[in-house]
Amino acid sequence: MCGRFVSARKRLELLEEFAAERDGVAGDREPDYNVAPTKRINAVLQHKDNRELRLVRWGLVPPWAKDTSGGARMINARAETVAVKPAFRSAFKRRRCIIPADGYYEWQAVGKAKQPYYIYRTDGGILAFAGIYELWRDESVAAEDEQAWYWSAAIITTDATDDIGRIHDRTPMVIAPEGWADWLDPANNDKELLLATMFPATSSGAGGLTSHPVSTAVNSVRNNGPALVEPLGDAGSLSGGSGSGDGERPPLF
Secondary structure (H helix, E strand, O other): OOOEEEEOOOHHHHHHHOOOOEEOOOOOOOOEEEEOOOOEEEEEEEEOOEEEEEEEEEOOOOOOOOOOHHHHHOOEEEOOOOOOOOOOHHHHHHOEEEEEEOEEEEEEEEOOEEEEEEEEEOOOOOEEEEEEEEEEEOOOOOOOOHHHEEEEEEEEEEEOOOHHHHOOOEEEEEEOHHHHHHHHOOOOOOHHHHHHHEEEOOOOOOOOEEEEEOOHHHHOOOOOOHHHHOOOOOOOOOOOOOOOOOOOOOOOO
């Protein structure tokens, strides 16, 4: 799964990168080097015929949910079942989005501990995670009031079959620039085409991924800042969370 990621790009950079016609963020946000479930995240989506950048909560809440509390458990949707699972199938059919990220974290078992890794593109480019989003209605608020609508999203993942799988057995799905228009178009209901538009983030090919171990400070959502993505030196100490540096360090790829 993808349970933490980094979102440090400026708003204007994202608007330009994804050719968004509408800015729904309204002002730059502080760079977030430890994005965790239920936080507000950037999402690129097509709404009312416009491609826009909007803030949504990470953790999808289906329209039929009694409240929004279950969103924290639905941060990821499996590519193998996203088109058929009741919680996700409607969003996959009509409400797809792209979730921009600088990179993401995964944890690998090292002896009795878990070593966090930062995974990112070798060329420093933006990762365009395949996502789905939903709108949940608060019935206690008038529908025309924007506060009545809770926007939420999930990242689509799949099996990690290359070097990424050494760290974790799941990896996010991404959308290449040439597939953005098809993916975001709510009128595009061709399931086979949509499934073919997204592909696993891997360590091979142009813009492929690389990784390095980082401090366990990332384990705590209270910690933030660019130091979280710095490589863990051979003499570095692990701090700020559970785990230790005991045991043999796994090879990098």
